[in-house]
Amino acid sequence: MDRTFHPRSRRIAPLVATVAASALLIAGCSSGSGGKKAEESGTNASAGKANTPRMTVALVTHAPPGDTFWDTVRKGAVAAAAKDNIKLVYSSDPNAGTQANLVQNAIDQKVDGIAITLAKPDAMKDVVSKARKAGIPVVGLNSGLSDWKKLGLTEFFGQDESVAGEAFGNKLNTTGAKKIACVIHEQGNVGLTQRCNGVKKTFKGTTETLYVNGTDMPSVKSTITAKLKQDSAIDHVVTLGAPFALTAVQSVTDAGSKAKVATFDLNKDLVKGVQDGSIEFAVDQQPYLQGYLAVDSLWLYKNNGNYSGGGVQPVLTGPAFVDKTNVATVAKFAAKGTR
Incomplete structure (x- = not known):
């Protein structure tokens, strides 16, 4: 992987410490969206299974239906659950209120641990507090790096979206980009906003933010197409998820634009796009690892009292x-x- 970006020096020490913790976790040791309905998984282990008592862990995300990124997160969680003798109950909903209700359901079921995303942290504050009062450890993954400690989560697994955005902006500077459209597919998602703000901070050209309805891909396509037709100066479309990048490629063709597409996040088809040149580059935050480490960390906490990153x-x-x-x-x- 190319890790040649250079965040500000004051951030380097924490990054080294947390990456080291991640490596120790790894050494120690399904396709389709879950929707609103919780589903049990954690079978078909390909490696040895822990002989510790059976645990139940709930993984509750803000994943929208059909987003392949979350299939990868879930696959990592399933692998960890199979190894650790965990019954994994997965559920998701992009509506923050409904996601909070799903966490409450997990509390009511008296699970042994909860892993959640904090795309809209304010909506999760009360229910996380209820889990803590019930004695259920809660870890975060993917979204919420700025808020996980405020909400009292024990650990967090993901990327610093601001740092990722700044690295992305620096990468764009090396491509000769002059004007970009940064496409946000979910308004109010703090992680997505941080990505675009990070890009804007380091990119030396002009950045415009374009909001689209990420739950309606034909609308995403038409909105990006219209923007490219309206402003021929846009030479790069920056998307914040693999499915939106692939749709943006179609928009570029439909608009008769010469803009290039670069994105955050990967999937199998996006990798093919990088190979054939339709996607200039992508940022990988390793979603499989996020799901795996979140579930595995709850096993480590339950059985050993371990904290990754020292809980800090x-x-x-x-x-x-x-x-x-x-x-x-x-x-x-x-x-x-x-x-």
Whole structure:
């Protein structure tokens, strides 16, 4: 992976510590969206299973239906659950209020641990407090790096979205980009806003923010197409998820634009896009690792009292760039659905 970006020096020490913690966790040790309905998984273990007492862990995310990114997160969680003799109950909903209700359901079921995303942290504050009062440890993943400690979560696994955005902006500077459209597919999602703000902070050209309805892909396509037709000066479309990047490629063609597409996040088809040149580059935050570490951390906490990052620092799973120089290495893992 290309990790040549250089965040400000004051951030380097925490990053080193958390990456080291992540490595220790790894050494120690399904496709489709869950929707509103919780589903049990954690079977078909390919490796030895822990002989510790059976645990139940709830993984509750803000995943919208059909977003392949979350299939990868879930696959990592399933793998950890199978190894650790955990019954994994997965549920998701992009509506913050409904997601909070799903967490409450997990509390009512008296699970042994909860892993959640904090795309809209204010909506999760009360229910996280209820879990803590019930004696249920809660860890965060993917979204909420700025808020996990405020809400009292024990650990967090993901990437610093601001740092990732700044790295992305610096990468754009090397491509000769002059004007970009940063496409936000979910208004109010703090992580997505941080990505675009980070890009704008370091990118030397002009940045415009374009909001689209991420739950309606035909609308995403038409909105990006219209923007490109209206402003021919846009030379790069920056998307914040793999499905939106692939749709943006279609928009570029429909608009008769010469804009290039670069994105955050990967899936199997996105990797093919990097290989064939339709996608310039992508940032990988390793969603499989996020799901795996979140579930595994709850097993470690239950059985050993372990804290990754000492309960103070997050465990960073990204960012790393994927482009023509290293996509061949990533492709073999993407084909298995683990990148």
